[in-house]
Amino acid sequence: MFKKILAILFCIVVTALLGAYFFFVSRLEAKEVPELRCSRIEVSIQDSLSKNFISMAEIKQMVADSALGRRLSDINTFDIEKSLTQSGAISTAEAYTVYPDILNIVVTQREPVLRFKTADCDFYCDRSGFILPVSGARALDLPVVTGNLPYTLQKGPTEDIEAAGWLAGLLSFTERVRNNAYWSDEIEQIEVAEDSNMTLYLRKRPFRIVFGTATDMDEKFRKMGVFYKTILPTEEGAKYKEVNIKYKNQIICK
Numbered sequence: 001m002f003k004k005i006l007a008i009l010f011c012i013v014v015t016a017l018l019g020a021y022f023f024f025v026s027r028l029e030a031k032e033v034p035e036l037r038c039s040r041i042e043v044s045i046q047d048s049l050s051k052n053f054i055s056m057a058e059i060k061q062m063v064a065d066s067a068l069g070r071r072l073s074d075i076n077t078f079d080i081e082k083s084l085t086q087s088g089a090i091s092t093a094e095a096y097t098v099y100p101d102i103l104n105i106v107v108t109q110r111e112p113v114l115r116f117k118t119a120d121c122d123f124y125c126d127r128s129g130f131i132l133p134v135s136g137a138r139a140l141d142l143p144v145v146t147g148n149l150p151y152t153l154q155k156g157p158t159e160d161i162e163a164a165g166w167l168a169g170l171l172s173f174t175e176r177v178r179n180n181a182y183w184s185d186e187i188e189q190i191e192v193a194e195d196s197n198m199t200l201y202l203r204k205r206p207f208r209i210v211f212g213t214a215t216d217m218d219e220k221f222r223k224m225g226v227f228y229k230t231i232l233p234t235e236e237g238a239k240y241k242e243v244n245i246k247y248k249n250q251i252i253c254k
Helices: 002-035 056-067 077-085 161-178 181-186 218-229
Strands: 040-045 091-099 102-109 112-117 122-126 131-133 144-147 187-192 199-204 208-212 243-244
Touching: 040 056, 056 077, 056 102, 077 091, 077 102, 112 161, 161 181, 161 187, 161 218, 181 187, 208 218
Parallel strands: 040 102, 112 144, 144 187, 208 243
Antiparallel strands: 091 102, 112 122, 122 131, 187 199, 199 208
């Protein structure tokens, strides 16, 4: 009986001591955590092997004032993410703190779908119409748009409604090409005339396709398919240098 009482008392004492220990440790940590300050910024660029529009050093510099030397509890990761995605080259950003002194940043870059190249300008464009610089980026195998571009577009991002509408039509055309493996591999260059008519130059074919404007695209792509399947394989079809599909219900070969 006496031994049983001693065992119970021992358990009570041990439990009390452990409780006191964890209480004081938690109090110390509660005092310590607010004083933990950011001394390192770690950056991960998820798609750095395929694109190179921004470097880790540039990202660190962009957020340094908002993080380095600040208490972890005072770092506004939401504001950091917002500022990074507004920078241009970055599509998505995730920022979070890691004990005891690190700010982690994970980003993805914008994905170009076209390259515009004239005597006056040279830049990439993503599917939303955002303009990206060519300098510093790895060479990307994308359709190249040449010829007559809206003047405001040549100067970079624009709020010009007419230019924005023209670009939206071109991007819609490009999206259809990208979603078709055959046409994506076939079309290399898009030359734009003053009237916005497009001429397509091909990677492996000696002829060009006069597509017209980015309208009635279902019909025009259907006519392209008809030409490739029924006319091109013929002896006469191999001699043509130009295929015009811009007119309704017509395929004009020269």
